[in-house]
Amino acid sequence: MFWEKEIELLPASGLKQLQLERLNETLSRAARASWYAERLGRAGREGLSSLEEISELPFTTKDDLRTNFPCGLLAVPLDEAVRLHSSSGTTGNPTVVFHTARDIEEWGNLMARSLYMSGARRADVFQNTMGYGLFTGGLGMHYGAEKLGMLTIPIGPGNIQRQIWFMRQFRTTALHILPSYALRLAGALRETGVDPRRDLALRLAFVGAEPHTEGVRRRIEDELGVKVYNCYGLSELCGPGVAFECPEQDGLHLWEDHFLAEIIDPETGRPLPPGEEGELVLTSLRREAMPLVRYRTRDLTAFLPGPCPCGRTHVRLRRIKGRDDDMLIINGVNLFPMQIEKVLMKVPGVGDNYLIEIHKEKFMDRLVVKVEAHGALFRGTLKELEHLQCEIEELLKAEILVTPAVKLVEPGTLPRAEGKAKRVVDLRKIE
Ligand code: DLL
Numbered sequence: 001m002f003w004e005k006e007i008e009l010l011p012a013s014g015l016k017q018l019q020l021e022r023l024n025e026t027l028s029r030a031a032r033a034s035w036y037a038e039r040l041g042r043a044g045r046e047g048l049s050s051l052e053e054i055s056e057l058p059f060t061t062k063d064d065l066r067t068n069f070p071c072g073l074l075a076v077p078l079d080e081a082v083r084l085h086s087s088s089g090t091t092g093n094p095t096v097v098f099h100t101a102r103d104i105e106e107w108g109n110l111m112a113r114s115l116y117m118s119g120a121r122r123a124d125v126f127q128n129t130m131g132y133g134l135f136t137g138g139l140g141m142h143y144g145a146e147k148l149g150m151l152t153i154p155i156g157p158g159n160i161q162r163q164i165w166f167m168r169q170f171r172t173t174a175l176h177i178l179p180s181y182a183l184r185l186a187g188a189l190r191e192t193g194v195d196p197r198r199d200l201a202l203r204l205a206f207v208g209a210e211p212h213t214e215g216v217r218r219r220i221e222d223e224l225g226v227k228v229y230n231c232y233g234l235s236e237l238c239g240p241g242v243a244f245e246c247p248e249q250d251g252l253h254l255w256e257d258h259f260l261a262e263i264i265d266p267e268t269g270r271p272l273p274p275g276e277e278g279e280l281v282l283t284s285l286r287r288e289a290m291p292l293v294r295y296r297t298r299d300l301t302a303f304l305p306g307p308c309p310c311g312r313t314h315v316r317l318r319r320i321k322g323r324d325d326d327m328l329i330i331n332g333v334n335l336f337p338m339q340i341e342k343v344l345m346k347v348p349g350v351g352d353n354y355l356i357e358i359h360k361e362k363f364m365d366r367l368v369v370k371v372e373a374h375g376a377l378f379r380g381t382l383k384e385l386e387h388l389q390c391e392i393e394e395l396l397k398a399e400i401l402v403t404p405a406v407k408l409v410e411p412g413t414l415p416r417a418e419g420k421a422k423r424v425v426d427l428r429k430i431e
Contacts, residue, residue: 002116022285069093098289111144114244122149136239179212180421186223187352215345251316
């Protein structure tokens with residue numbers, strides 16, 4: 001039931017036909033929202049005759065959601081919606097996303113399919129450390145885990161010792177966890193002398209909601225003794241479960257029976273071929289309450305070319321590099337925080353947390369990378385610390401072409417976010 005063979009192995013031609021049928025249903029449904037009725041014009045009334053024609057329709061942006069707050073994109077009467085989720089906007093209106101009972105049901109099915117694909121089974125004990133509430137990480141995954149029949153512990157984030165206590169008491173086998181929090185958990189286990197392989201029953205971890213490198217995945221796998229699977233999604237399109245890794249751990253299958261994906265050049269809006277990096281644009285194919293057409297996610301990725309050895313036909317996304325607005329410009333050089341993380345994860349003395357600061361000094365930008373080092377290093381000699389600092393500086397310089405100042409700090413001294421990690425502090429406007 002959770003291995004949806006007919007759908008997961010559907011050949012490309014069948015998948016495309018299904019997408020076209022569902023796209024036309026989506027367009028007519030979307031046109032019930034006042035804002036879309038006007039924008040979609042004839043396509044909303046009559047549909048399209050091929051998938052390619054979608055490129056003639058206008059994009060939808062996060063700003064459109066904000067401007068039409070709260071109900072401008074709602075395509076059903078409000079009393080048919082059973083849930084709303086929302087992202088906390090730092091400025092202006094938040095983004096509100098509505099769900100009907102069928103939306104919730106199908107989201108749960110997608111999650112169950114995704115978890116099953118990467119090896120979760122009924123006998124697993126699933127500890128969900130993601131935030132419950134308006135954030136979709138907690139509830140989104142929760143329903144899929146219960147559908148699969150796992151004993152589901154809705155613990156949410158926070159108190160790490162309590163997490164460990166639950167893991168021990170209930171022999172937790174699977175975690176849903178932010179990658180930054182998983183690193184912290186690994187550090188806390190080390191500090192408290194708990195050896196995950198000896199003292200815990202963990203075997204799987206599902207991570208997502210924030211950009212992270214392959215190096216972080218390997219580190220979590222090594223330190224927690226688990227297989228780590230990457231999960232991608234965004235509230236506007238439901239939440240977790242839009243794309244998920246299979247046991248090959250090489251790209252995330254985007255569920256094409258539920259979402260139509262395009263990768264575009266963010267500057268020109270033109271579609272890009274497989275292998276080329278651009279912005280992911282998504283159209284929902286099944287959502288009732290708030291269907292979205294050509295939604296610009298701002299997430300940078302590429303379609304992986306060629307078939308997946310697992311046999312699933314659904315297109316694979318390369319690991320998300322970040323959002324286009326994550327790009328930093330340091331004295332004219334462009335770089336992404338993940339390039340820095342990639343280097344840090346290769347260095348054994350590097351601990352569980354880091355922070356990128358950008359300062360302004362005499363009209364020049366100065367990049368400072370603060371890195372928590374392993375506790376053992378602080379008990380060693382100053383020379384060892386200096387050596388590590390220089391090593392990281394050299395490695396970073398070679399990767400990002402900017403000379404950073406690296407500052408090693410003691411474990412647990414950098415600020416910790418309650419939810420998603422905040423990796424960059426840009427002080428240029430303040431200083
Ligand atoms: O973060 C949904 C989610 C929850 C996904 C739990 C996976 C696990 P939002 O808060 O709306 O929803 O944030 C969505 O987070 O546009 C990406 O920029 C980023 N993001 C999500 N998953 C990944 C991932 C949830 N696996 C935004 N890798 C997205 C990199 C991710 N970035």
